[in-house]
Amino acid sequence: MKPTLVLAAGLVLAGAGSGCRDVQAVTPQSIEQQYGVSGAYTDTVGTPDGSLKGTLVPVTLADGRTAQLFIPAKRGNQEHTVYLRDSEGLHPVRVSEQVTRDEMTRSPAIVERRAEPPHANKRSWEKEALIIGGSAGAGTAIGAIAGGKKGAGIGAAAGGVGGLIFDLITRDKK
Secondary structure (H helix, E strand, O other): OOEEEEEEOOHHHHHHHOOOOOHHHOOHHHHHHHHOOOOOEEEEEEEOOEEEEEEEEEEEOOOOOEEEEEEEOOOOOOOOOOEEEEOOEEEEEEEOOOOOHHHHHHOOEEEEEEEOOOOOOOOOHHHHHHHHHHHHHHHHHHHHHHHHHHHHHHHHHHHHHHHHHHHHHHOOOO
16 A cells, blocks of 8 residues: 555645646646646656656655655546645645645645555446447447447447446456
8 A cells, every 4th residue: 555645735625626627737837827836847757557758847855855746647547636846755635624725725734644445446437338338339230230220229229228237247347
């Protein structure tokens, strides 16, 4: 399990972590314009699961240590929108529920470290749609060959139901 940092961390978390669904909009220029934080830059960070492109924002923690907030350019299947990169590695960040925005901007600090619960290896809705839609399309083609327009309709329904059943049965197998 990776440790999760509960962090009362800087300005970027307010935009990147809460309500901002378009993480791709977080660029060094937008961080400087919106929050007045300079020094952010785009880079690639290596992880055990592969490389991630994103924006790095240098921060100084309350204890004087320097670190970087990392905001991935593309969210993909990631569970977190912001990571902290320090001398110990790359850690997912969670903002403490008791912290105010003023406290976050004045003195970002690591409040506690805790083990991160395992994340479900869930299939994306796009893949589920491809499975069901592909099955319906195949059913339509076979039905049209076998029985014309009426056969195409019946084949589409049968293929869609078959694809749904396949999706439900194999959803948790990875």
